[in-house]
Structure formats: C-alpha cells, structure tokens
Amino acid sequence: MHSEYAPAGSPRRALAGRRLTRVPRRFPGTALILLLASASASLAQLQPPPEPPGNPLTTSKANLGEALFWDEQISSTRTVACGTCHLPTVGGEDPRSGVDPLAVHPGPDEVFGNQDDVFGSPGVPLNGADGLYDWSTHFGLLEQVTGRRTLSAINAGYSPELFWDGRATNEFVDPVTMTVILESGAALESQAVGPPVSDVEMAHVGRVWTDVLARIDESEPLALSPQVPLELIDWIAGRSYAQLFEDAFGSPGVTAPRVAMAIASYERTLFTDRTPFDDFVAGDDEALTTQEAAGRSLFAGAAGCDNCHQGILLTDHSFRYTGVRPQTDDIGREEVTGHPDDKGKMRVPSLRNVELRAPYMHNGRFATLEEVVEFYDRGGDFPNSEISPLGLTTQQKEDLLAFLRRPLTDPRLAQELPPVFDRPRLYVESERVPRVEGSGRPGSGDLVPEVVALEPALIGNPSFTVGIWNALGAADAWLVIDDQDPGLVLPGSGDLWFEMISLQGAGPGAGFGSVSVTIANDPFLEGREWFGRWYVDDSGGGFPVAVSKVFRFRTFGVQQQTAIFADGFESGDTSSWSVTVP
Numbered sequence: 001m002h003s004e005y006a007p008a009g010s011p012r013r014a015l016a017g018r019r020l021t022r023v024p025r026r027f028p029g030t031a032l033i034l035l036l037a038s039a040s041a042s043l044a045q046l047q048p049p050p051e052p053p054g055n056p057l058t059t060s061k062a063n064l065g066e067a068l069f070w071d072e073q074i075s076s077t078r079t080v081a082c083g084t085c086h087l088p089t090v091g092g093e094d095p096r097s098g099v100d101p102l103a104v105h106p107g108p109d110e111v112f113g114n115q116d117d118v119f120g121s122p123g124v125p126l127n128g129a130d131g132l133y134d135w136s137t138h139f140g141l142l143e144q145v146t147g148r149r150t151l152s153a154i155n156a157g158y159s160p161e162l163f164w165d166g167r168a169t170n171e172f173v174d175p176v177t178m179t180v181i182l183e184s185g186a187a188l189e190s191q192a193v194g195p196p197v198s199d200v201e202m203a204h205v206g207r208v209w210t211d212v213l214a215r216i217d218e219s220e221p222l223a224l225s226p227q228v229p230l231e232l233i234d235w236i237a238g239r240s241y242a243q244l245f246e247d248a249f250g251s252p253g254v255t256a257p258r259v260a261m262a263i264a265s266y267e268r269t270l271f272t273d274r275t276p277f278d279d280f281v282a283g284d285d286e287a288l289t290t291q292e293a294a295g296r297s298l299f300a301g302a303a304g305c306d307n308c309h310q311g312i313l314l315t316d317h318s319f320r321y322t323g324v325r326p327q328t329d330d331i332g333r334e335e336v337t338g339h340p341d342d343k344g345k346m347r348v349p350s351l352r353n354v355e356l357r358a359p360y361m362h363n364g365r366f367a368t369l370e371e372v373v374e375f376y377d378r379g380g381d382f383p384n385s386e387i388s389p390l391g392l393t394t395q396q397k398e399d400l401l402a403f404l405r406r407p408l409t410d411p412r413l414a415q416e417l418p419p420v421f422d423r424p425r426l427y428v429e430s431e432r433v434p435r436v437e438g439s440g441r442p443g444s445g446d447l448v449p450e451v452v453a454l455e456p457a458l459i460g461n462p463s464f465t466v467g468i469w470n471a472l473g474a475a476d477a478w479l480v481i482d483d484q485d486p487g488l489v490l491p492g493s494g495d496l497w498f499e500m501i502s503l504q505g506a507g508p509g510a511g512f513g514s515v516s517v518t519i520a521n522d523p524f525l526e527g528r529e530w531f532g533r534w535y536v537d538d539s540g541g542g543f544p545v546a547v548s549k550v551f552r553f554r555t556f557g558v559q560q561q562t563a564i565f566a567d568g569f570e571s572g573d574t575s576s577w578s579v580t581v582p
C-alpha cells in the first residue's frame, strides 16, 4: 500500500524529492539470494510509515511540522522544543540522559542517588502563567526532569501505540473540542498534543491548548534558531505561522489538530531504512560480517530476542515485563489498562539505531549495550520477569553485541545528513544562552545567591525570566541589568532593568524568586550586550548585600538568523548543515 514512489506530478512525488529520496540499491542476483537466504527472505523490507487516511503526507505539512518540532518558542519559557529531547545524533533521543547530572529524576522513592533514579530529560523550570518560576520539590528553580527515559521520535511512525506504556493511542482526539479527528493510525498525532501542555516538559502550570495556539500565532517561525537548513528557510520565506498553516492545510487556521498533524507528518519522514540490516534483508549476503551474522542467528535463534524484538522493526509492539525494576516501581502498562496483569509492563522498543541511544530501558538504567546483554544473560533482575537466563559464552555475547551495533545503525543519523536528518539548530545549542560567570558575595550561611538565566533575550520577548535561589528567605532582592557589570555594590539603577522583589522561602539559603523582564520591541537592542546580577538585603555574610555571579547575554533579533546564516558558521560542527554558503 505504501509503495515508495508515487506517479509524477503528485504531491507524494514532490515529497520524494524533499525528504523521502531513496536511492534504490541493486545487488547481483537479488532474486536468487532471496530464495536461498532463509533468515532474510522471511522479512519484508522496511517501507515508509503508514499515514492515517485523514492526514496524507505532503511536503508543506512536513515542512511546517519540522518548524514546529524545532521551535523552542512553543514552550512557555521559550527554552524547550520537541527536538530538545529528540536529537538525530543520538537516534532520536536525548544526549543529556545519563551524562548531565541534572538530567536525573529521583524515582518513586523521591530520593536522589539510589537504584530507582531515572535518567530522564530536563524540560522547563516549574513556572506559572505570569512567567515567574516556582519552587519544585525535587528540582528547585532548575529544569524539571521527566520520570522516564525518552523514546525515539525516529521510526515512531510505525507503532500502533506510543510511549513506554502505550498511552498515546491510534485514535486522535482534538484536545480543545474533544472530538475524534482521526479514527485510526494516528498515535503520532495523539502523542504530539501532550508535551506542549505538560508542565514538566514544555508548559506553565495550568497551560491549555488555546494558550499554546496563541503562542504559536504570536511567534515568528524559528526566530530563536541561529541556523536553519536552507530548504526550510526557503519554504518559510519570511512568512508567519498563520500563513504557513494556510499553505499546509489549504485554509486559514492555527488549530491543535493541525499542529499535531503537521508534527506527525514531519515525524513520518524520520525513518531509517539504510542500515546494513536492511541491505541484508534486501538480499545482500555480504551486508553483515561473519560475526554480525552469527549474532543475528543467535538473536533470532537460541537467545530468543526476536520473540519480542521481532521482524524488520525489531519489535512486535507488545508490552512485557522484563525485570528492569520491581513491577511496582513504575507500573507501566497497568496505568493505561487498569489490569494488574499488566503491572510493570513496558512497550518493546525497536532496536533500530540502538547503538546511538544509550542509556537503555525505560529508566535509562544501563549505560552500555554490554550491560544490557549481561542483564538478559542473567534473566532479568526481579521476580516475574518474562525472560529466562541464557548462559551465553563470552563469544556469543560479543557476537550478539556485534549484531546490535553497526548492522542496526543508519549512518545518516550520527551526521544529521540532509535531506531527511538535517535540522534547525536550537537556541540552547547556541551562544545566545546567557552565561553565568565571575564571582559574587555571600550572605547568611556563607551562601552566594545563585542566578537562573535560561531564557532567550529575543527582542520583543515580553517575558525573559531571571530567577534567584540559595538566598536568604523573605529578604528584599534587586535584579539589576546594565550595559556593564553592575559590580558588587547595589547600584541605584540599571540601563535595561531594575526591580525589587521580596524573596519567598524562609531562612538562609531557602530564599528564591524570579522577575519577568520585558525586552522591548526596539531594533536599537539588536546585538547589544548586557550584564545582570541579583543583590539581596542580607548582611549575614559580612557585606552590606549578598550578590550573585554576573550573567551576560546579548539581545538579539529575528533577522540575525539569516545574517549569521549567510556569513557561514561561527562554531560547532558544520558538516551536518544542508547549506552551501553563497
């Protein structure tokens, strides 16, 4: 049904040029090999993910979806996009998990630093509709972390249900009107309406979809992104989101179903069908080395991996309990079905690109594939596991690992190759993020107030929030932002901002607060550099005021995107950008 190429002139054909380009590879004697190679002949080659009947894939919808997926302005704080937690280089997951010490959730016992911790993904600080930050029990004023490890947004178009527990179902319901929009095959659409209103991932407390739509409407597409693939810039062509929605859907209207359908369309272009395993399945007998082929035999044979990691996708989409953590730690599928039989069951993940996707399992418990193989070899770690000990030899383990790595990895991901896997660069990956540096002065308890400055100083941003914590509770505090370092003595004014607040919390170190700064819509601010500090009325450290470190940043405008772009690349790896600089 989803044959790769549509007739000339159809929208599908145009799409094939933009994203679905697939160079057919020919192997000598393919037909004969297919007959002879029984292991591969049983599998059909990977096709593009199916589209639900009510949301056919078009180039403009996928382009709009790409812009939305990578636009941090959609989060209430303007700091988190879908892409923040779903990067191609790490197989569509989050490179911070297991690496960044702040990307840890304390797990069900709510205590950090023990076995039930989860290596998750940082989203937004706990924030309100007024843009101000509140104190989160586990994360303070810093980004809150998801209670599960990410799953990949790449190849996600193949699953009938999404998330570890399958709670994103194939029927898509408009989150505003609660009417059924798509009756089947729409798990991606169902999933996409979750994060923008999750107050851990992208939302302020109490945010609803009409808030999200208002934000999209008032934002210039990808205004925060310092570099955008040329093709996408060309398509956006300076238009507003309202105009892009009209182009993509044929009539005016920025609605929740359209946001979901555009994002899902983009995600349906993100599939990886160019692995050595795909060549092997297509009949190329030399696609796998001898050791990789031995690993494949073990995987599909004695080790029994393909009882669950079945077929061309390496998953049968079932829910299983393997004994990664006690069943009651995270009840998984039971939360959706209500059946005690489903306690602790998680969706069997595809193993495509698994080499890039460490750490592993729903809690990110294993840092390496070696640890995963050891886990299976010992038959899981908790009672009722559906897997049994294997007793593999060292050689067999190595063979299995060899199969899990190169053969399942699409080489386009690591380099984010165009036309499919290139992407807008994020604000958080740029030098636009305020930098905290220098030193401050302590207050009570010998504690130096800490500054939180994460948000983008985009010209016209009505809510550039700056936080303070680790200060004296209930004390007065001043935020000063000036065109030079305002220093260690409380100044009488600040060129960009000067505001006093009373800190919340009680006692030394327990005080916190935030201020929402308005960055005027004034072209004069373009590229100007600013320096800010917090001053706390607290002489307990032996100084008249306690002072935070300095945070510095430049106010920037939308038009800088193109300027930086045309100049070439100031920093980082440039190989992955689909741009030829004129």
Ligand code: HEC
Residues within 6 Å of the ligand: 069, 080, 081, 082, 083, 084, 085, 086, 120, 121, 122, 123, 124, 146, 148, 149, 150, 151, 152, 153, 156, 159, 161, 162, 163, 164, 165, 188, 191, 192, 193, 195, 196, 200, 201, 202, 263
């Ligand atoms: C703060 C990090 C974060 C952000 C932002 C985020 N995600 Fe995710 N994503 C996750 C986590 C964690 C999971 C797994 C959660 C679970 O299963 O309970 C997930 C799961 C998914 C899945 C399911 C994959 C599967 O195989 O089940 C898709 C698809 C996805 N996200 C797409 C998106 C889209 C689209 C957006 C933006 C609208 C987005 N994500 C925003 C962290 C994030």
Ligand code: HEC
Residues within 6 Å of the ligand: 299, 303, 304, 305, 306, 307, 308, 309, 319, 320, 321, 322, 324, 346, 347, 348, 349, 350, 351, 354, 357, 359, 360, 361, 362, 363, 369, 372, 373, 376, 386, 387, 400
């Ligand atoms: C009974 C079904 C089942 C069998 C058999 C099975 N797996 Fe799994 N596998 C799962 C489930 C379910 C998960 C996710 C578990 C979780 O996170 O709690 C998983 C997770 C994984 C992961 C981590 C993937 C990720 O994205 O984090 C790897 C790697 C893996 N399995 C490899 C194997 C190998 C190799 C074998 C054979 C030795 C095997 N599996 C056998 C069900 C199974």
